[in-house]
Amino acid sequence: MKKSYTVYISFIVALGGFLLGFDSAVISGAVGGINDYFEMTDWELGFSVGCVIFGAMAGNISAGPLSDRFGRKKMLIATAVLFTISALWSALATAYIPFILARIIGGIGIGGAILIAPIYIAEIAPPKLRGSLVSLNQLNIVLGISVAYFSNYFLKDIAGESWRWMLGVETIPAFIYFLALFSIPRSPRWIIQKLNLVSVAEQTLIKIGGPDYAVTTIDSILKGIAKKEPNAKLSDLFTKRLRNIMIIAFGIAFFQQITGINAIFYYAPTIFEQAGGGTDASFLQAIVVGLTNLVFTIVAIRLIDRMGRKPLLIIGTAAMSIALFMVTLAFNNATYELSSANLQKLDNEKMKTSLVSLEGMTFTSQTLLFDELTPILNEDQLLDFKRNEVKKFIAINATLVLIAILLYVAAFAISLGPVMWTLLSEIFPSNVKGVAISVVGFFNSLVSYSVTQFFPWELTNIGPTLTFGIYAGMGMLSLWFVIKYIVETKGKSLEEVEELLITN
Incomplete structure (x- = not known):
């Protein structure tokens, strides 16, 4: 087996994952800058971050059918073009609406790349390497996230509007990806x-595995075609025949996002500032999050074809739940101290004067603090305090928050992160794969959008304790789902997986 060639083309295709990760995480460093420049409300801020997922939904729903019609390679090239346009336009935008449109265009690229790359890799990879090679896409996603955090840290002090540099630098890897895609073959199965x-x-198959492998694979593909039905319609996905597959697909797509991973990646510096860290410290902690994600994704790639998909999911979702309960506990035990020193940190003099009457008081929760402030501050001041100033008064076990977030990210990186995309690339029969993976990807993006859109509002209005408590509960539900519904696909051909899951 000519492993080096297979790894090469898989890695090139997975570079789309790098752009996806970079595009997703780079906004975390730009949040403050775009918020000030465009003067956004909580809702507008959430939308400016989450609107990329609207584009991803459009990319999800169209990527499968378009890649079935025009081929995986051509559609991957199209995503590279979209990434390039989005990076340039968002960096140069001078008004809110054009900025949003630029972000949505990037989202379309994300939605296409995140679906087509795993399909392509699964179709060219030998069964023994498929889990690891499909997971290269997830590795590149987390590599992109890590590079984005580093990039944000080193660009944050540029004079003027540093957020433009943060967003615009993505143009470089996007153009490299565009050129590199011309060196890969079309999918042999397609x-x-x-x-x-x-x-x-x-x-192509001879280059991948030699003459014997090519003959065996072509024979398997032709036999599959001979017994396959015509390409499915949307309604065919919800028949009894595909019931087991769709339960697995929708379930894993739901729990991958509802447990809050994009809230962590998109708002990492904000979360650490909520835990009392300064700007520099919060950016550095975000870098540590990115590196943790990268290291444990590499661990997952090493283990996914050895341990199997289901054991990794059980270990990961259990650890995620524990980590989220730790964050919830840390914020629940936090206090808010209106000491003289903390009051002096306020930039708003009118707010500072209004709060002098509370000097020396300590509150055991955000709710109690905000209740006390409501009759003292006007509506605008109270909102400003909730969004920007409350972090100056918190006394919290910040080390516990950091450890818990790192545990959560590590657990996600060995489980729901790479394993979901591996399973989705494996479980659908060929005649429904295009439409099915588009529908499930759309659903995954919809859940992701809901988490991203509401996270700033949740922090402001219900506080971090309840916010992370909700995510912890979802983590426990995801563990239950994995134990009850997920089946093992390790080492099986795509045709064997189909026979395992199809209900006659």
């Missing part, structure tokens, strides 16, 4: 299934 070019597919 060529045979759609164009019937067996000889062309055979040349």
